[in-house]
Amino acid sequence: MAEPSALSAEDLAVYRAILLHRQHDVGRLAERLSVSEAEVRASVERLVGFSMLRPSWEHPDTVRAVSPRIGLELVLQREQQELALRQERIGQTRAALDALAAEYSACEESGGYEGSELLLGIDRIRTYLETLASECAEEVLSFLPGGTLPTEAIAAGQPLNEKAMLRGVRFRSLYLQSVTKDRVTYRYVRRARELGSDVRLAPALPMRLLVVDREIAVIPGDLVAARATALVIRSAPVVRALLALFEAHWKDAELFEEPPGRPFDGITSQERELLRLLADGEKDEAVARQLGISVRTERRMVAEMLSRLDARSRFELGVKAARMNWV
Known part of the structure; x- marks a missing residue:
């Protein structure tokens, strides 16, 4: 489970209302704070994630506020951890970009460079990626910025990736968090997970990146004469810098999971069962008992x-x- 994001002023207002006024009802909290019930529930969820709210012993359906001293200490610890991770990512990004800048400069000045190759044109790029997919033996790492993958890219890459996964190649892929908003991409990523791929989500990614077997990296380049380009890197120091960049972002990314409380088709399995029981004519008490709530x-x-x-x-x-x- 991913760590909750930093608390907002609204979250702290909900915390104070529960702590000082012993107010637990979502509707009354929303009325007191002049916000929507959905916003209150989201704040409660974040506060529980920060361990500032915990389930009540007397009333299991409600929460109780943890001592401010304990709660704020936990918040400060999390903020310090997040700051350390951000600083690490910044450092790794700077090192990787410096190495890439040197590699690009060498390529442009000499038309090539030992340890790198510039691919021109989408056909050549795809042919090279197909070869990599068929020859990779251990691991494929990737940054995939953009919440939507082109349908043709999915159609071209999915069979190759699936064959590699079935051979035992490990895939670790980082997507943007917005990937869950696109149905086609969401299904593609979920299928990859079913085959054993490790997927995580990040709020931002520095570039599109592919690293194969920790030896070869591929990065899209600028257009040359309106043609797509990609830089293939085999230089060990540059690949190491890119690996460090990947691991820094991977460590702080959240797991790809079914959206909390709301799967892609808009209803949870618990809600679906509730509707089925109601359709069968069950009373509220019987429905609650069968759902365990x-x-x-x-x-x-x-x-x-x-x-x-x-x-x-x-x-x-x-x-x-x-x-x-x-139903």
């Missing part, structure tokens, strides 16, 4: 789905849910 939580889930689908009754909720193939 309290009646209060079950009714809150129903209310949230009524609001999400703009349904005025449970009957209308069932109709709209059926139209969306949720």
Whole structure:
């Protein structure tokens, strides 16, 4: 599970309301703070992640505030850890970019360089990548910035990557966090995970990068006469710098998981089961018991789905849910 991001002023306002006013009801907290219930829930989730809120012993459906001294100390520790990681990434990025700048300069001045090769044109680039995919033996590392992968790129690369994975080649890929917003790319990444690829998400990436067997790196270059280019690097010092850059970003990236509380088709497995039980005519108490939650939580889930689908009754909720193939 990824570490929660830094707390905002709104998060601290929710924390103070729970600590000082003993207020736990989401609706009342939202009213007191003049924010939406969704914002309150998001703040509570982050505060729990920071260990500033913990489950109540007396009321399991609510949370209690941890001592401010303990809570703020935990926040400071996390901030210090994040600062150290950011400084490490900056240092590794600077070293890698300096090495790349020297490599590009040597290439441009001499038309080539021992340890590097400039590929011109999309056909030559793809042919080279196909060869790498068929010959790689141990590991493939990649930065893949951009929340959407072109459909033709997925179609061209997926069979080759899958064959390599089935041979036992380990894949570690870093995508932008926005990848979960594109259905085609999301399915491609999820398929790669099913085959054993390690996938993580980052808020930003410095470049597009491919490193094969820790010996060869490929980086897209600038257009030359309107043609795509890519720099192939075999120089050991430069490849080492790029590996260090990759590991620095990998260490701080979050795991690729089903979006918390909301999978790609818009409904969780728990919500789907709740709808099925309601459609079978089960009462709230029976539904809650079978789901292993309290009646209060079950009714809150129903209310949230009524609001999400703009349904005025449970009957209308069932109709709209059926139209969306949720039940």
